[in-house]
Amino acid sequence: MAMAGQEATNRQIILKHYVKGMVKELDFELRVSKVLLSLHPGTKDVLVKNIYLSPDPYMRSRMQPMEDPYIDPFSPGEVITGYGVSKVLVSNHPEFKPNDYVVGFTGWEEYSVIKEARTLRKIPQIGLPLSYFLGVLGMPGLTAYAGFHKVALPKPGDQLMVSGAAGAVGQLVGQFGKLAGCYVVGAAGSKEKVKLLKERIGYDDAFNYREETDLKAALRRHLPKKIDIYWENVGGKMLEAVLENINKFGRIPACGMISQYNLEKPEGVSNLFRIVAKSVRMQGFLVFDYEDLYEEFTERVSGLLKDEKLVYFEDVSEGLEKAPRALIDLFEGKNIGKKIVKICDPD
Ligand SMILES: NC(=O)c1ccc[n+]([C@@H]2O[C@H](COP(=O)([O-])OP(=O)(O)OC[C@H]3O[C@@H](n4cnc5c(N)ncnc54)[C@H](OP(=O)(O)O)[C@@H]3O)[C@@H](O)[C@H]2O)c1
Structure with missing residues (x-):
């Protein structure tokens, strides 16, 4: 060396x-x-x-x-x-x-x-x-921690839907959701990811969005009580389908919209009026604005990892x-x- x-x-x-x-x-x-x-x-x-x-x-x-x-x-x-x-x-x-x-x-x-x-x-x-x-103890972890606790404002019993569920941020949001007493459903892009979400990460339910021809129907099937919190990681068609299945006073912490990042022309969302009709609060956020939580986050999340209450x-x-x-x-x-x-x- x-x-x-x-x-x-x-x-x-x-x-x-x-x-x-x-x-x-x-x-x-x-x-x-x-x-x-x-x-x-x-x-x-x-x-x-x-x-x-x-x-x-x-x-x-x-x-x-x-x-x-x-x-x-x-x-x-x-x-x-x-x-x-x-x-x-x-x-x-x-x-x-x-x-x-x-x-x-x-x-x-x-x-x-x-x-x-x-x-x-x-x-x-x-x-x-x-x-x-x-x-888990870095930028994606703080994103999940801050966005979930400060933007989503969860209550026990909330129906939480997470897109991009098996990734860096999504795997943590689902677990924070379970710790907060939510019913948690994830969408991910393969059978292997769905199995991991249900069997190892502790999601109540999950589905492979790539196998669904009708996302709106898939959400209805997996979330019969509809959605109180939608953790937005992907945007596009999934956001449209969620807006058709959201409860009154639903919350959408807009963390990211990865389905749009490589498009030369971003897709539109055709049903934004649902935000008005259902009194939805959709709020974008950036992890950089939550640096003041870093110490609290590190202490809480490293404690959860050591106590084996969080997997990663x-x-x-x-x-x-x-x-x-x-x-x-x-x-x-x-x-x-x-x-x-x-x-x-x-x-
Ligand atoms: N607001 C902030 O401060 C902040 C900070 C960090 C991350 N983020 C955002 O959080 C999201 C997740 O980031 P991450 O670091 O946790 O990444 P990640 O989930 O570990 O990896 C990205 C995943 O996105 C999914 N994906 C890729 N292209 C897609 C498409 N066209 N449609 C639907 N899903 C697609 C893939 O999973 P599937 O196999 O399930 O498709 C992929 O594994 C991103 O949108 C990112 O920009 C925001």
């Missing part, structure tokens, strides 16, 4: 150009460059070795220029950035020292300099795997070169649980 002060080879994943339509492996390239494992004095930068990377659906929106973006787009020709778990090699920042494990925004490369340690947090040693800090599934791809494919897997429904890319052993 290269040591601090030495020069090392740095393999990097580059976005070749802005993307139109479905993202493809050809939109990325692997570049090999050199990096000096040291820092300029006088900065508060931190040099890290990246261990795990987190491909996440929001990254697709960064691959094209957008009007009024909620997050900066990537620049073609530059290294992809996203959440990662890393080990500190050299630190000019007083809060971090060599060998600390950290989570935050890093590059899709072997070594990264994190300017002024921006977004970095030290990973506490609590006996849980480091990769969990990209999922990951889907790990090995090797930096697999990162583009791992991201595309999210849009093809090939991941089961939180998709992670492992670059190297934590040692």
Whole structure:
């Protein structure tokens, strides 16, 4: 392994150009460059070795220029950035020292300099795997926790419907729903995912939306008492079908609409008047606005994991070169649980 002060080879994943339509492996390239494992004095930068990377659906929106973006787009020709778990090699920042494990925004490369340690947090040693800090104890976990408790406002007995149920966020929302006393139904895209939801994740019921020709009828069958909370992960046709099956004063925490992210022209929703007719509250939210919950969330969720009251599934791809494919897997429904890319052993 290269040591601090030495020069090392740095393999990097580059976005070749802005993307139109479905993202493809050809939109990325692997570049090999050199990096000096040291820092300029006088900065508060931190040099890290990246261990795990987190491909996440929001990254697709960064691959094209957008009007009024909620997050900066990537620049073609530059290294992809996203959440990662890393080990500190050299630190000019007083809060971090060599060998600390950290989570935050890093590059899709072997070594990264994190300017002024921006977004970095030290990973506490609590006996849980480091990769969990990209999922159940990281951004997707906080998304599920904050969105469910602060936006969905669940009550015992609520009928909760979750789309994208077997993914990073969906698997957790369903379990928070059960802990809150809801009846929980999930929609996912394969038989294997449906089985996992019902037999291991604790969903009361689940169905494979790809096998249904009439989503409205499928929802009626699986949720005869209709829907009080719809956790929106996918948008499009599922949202339309839910609006036909929602109860008065229903709530829709709008977490994401992944079915739209790769479309050149997003689909419309034809029955939005149902929101008026059923006094529905549909509220979008971004995890970045709930950072103040981070400590409460970490404590509660790590406690639930240790007490085995929460299960969590990951889907790990090995090797930096697999990162583009791992991201595309999210849009093809090939991941089961939180998709992670492992670059190297934590040692
Ligand atoms: N608001 C926020 O701050 C925030 C933060 C994190 C994530 N999110 C959003 O939450 C949602 C889930 O994210 P995640 O990280 O948990 O991803 P994920 O569920 O682990 O992976 C994405 C899943 O989406 C489903 N999917 C892909 N294309 C689809 C399509 N055309 N129609 C229906 N389903 C499709 C696939 O599952 P199937 O096999 O079931 O189709 C796929 O496995 C995304 O919309 C994401 O943008 C929002």
